[in-house]
Amino acid sequence: xxxxxxxxxxxxxxxxxxxxxxxxxxxxxxxxxxxxxxxxxxxxxxxxxxxxxxxxxxxxxxxxxxxxxxxxxxxxxxxxxxxxxxxxxxxxxxxxxxxxxxxxxxxxxxxxxxxxx
Amino acid sequence: xxxxxxxxxxxxxxxxxxxxxxxxxxxxxxxxxxxxxxxxxxxxxxxxxxxxxxxxxxxxxxxxxxxxxxxxxxxxxxxxxxxxxxxxxxxxxxxxxxxxxxxxxxxxxxxxxxxx
Numbered sequence: 001x002x003x004x005x006x007x008x009x010x011x012x013x014x015x016x017x018x019x020x021x022x023x024x025x026x027x028x029x030x031x032x033x034x035x036x037x038x039x040x041x042x043x044x045x046x047x048x049x050x051x052x053x054x055x056x057x058x059x060x061x062x063x064x065x066x067x068x069x070x071x072x073x074x075x076x077x078x079x080x081x082x083x084x085x086x087x088x089x090x091x092x093x094x095x096x097x098x099x100x101x102x103x104x105x106x107x108x109x110x111x112x113x114x115x116x117x
Numbered sequence: 118x119x120x121x122x123x124x125x126x127x128x129x130x131x132x133x134x135x136x137x138x139x140x141x142x143x144x145x146x147x148x149x150x151x152x153x154x155x156x157x158x159x160x161x162x163x164x165x166x167x168x169x170x171x172x173x174x175x176x177x178x179x180x181x182x183x184x185x186x187x188x189x190x191x192x193x194x195x196x197x198x199x200x201x202x203x204x205x206x207x208x209x210x211x212x213x214x215x216x217x218x219x220x221x222x223x224x225x226x227x228x229x230x231x232x233x
Contacts, residue, residue: 108160
């Protein structure tokens, strides 16, 4: 079955601009999570969506936002970009996102690499 | 405050020998631990997990050990193969807070190089 698909894979923006990243989860997966990966901080949790509702949010400023559509596809948006937002943004999906078991571990996409100049 | 720590940024091992990757955590609420492997230009791939009620879990060449009293877990790869060369992330999760969701807290990763 198809994996988690993220678009675009690479993009370059300048400070002050905004960016929208897209994620299509595995078919049947209703939970979508977003993580930011940077060399200094590793992978950090941004937020998690289930049935179009944000259920959990990490410690990121309000410039980072997201949403989920009825087909479980998700987008995240970063407004007023800063140099420090340069990172790999990873999307992950799971069936329900509740409870951890072999059936509910996160499956990650390849990521969207954002460079802010 | 880093709740999951992988203190070795890199590790080199000869092919056929054992690779041991270590991870320490500080949050006593963590009850589930996972290892992910990441190749360049790809997303992390789930490798193996362990619940806090166990102290060992095996899957083929991969074994994860959990020492709750020391708040330490390790991943053993035996025998190591060149294809195992990747960055390995340790991750942990606490029980559902009631919001119906969980999040993973990751370490910063250890780059494993298996030398032929």
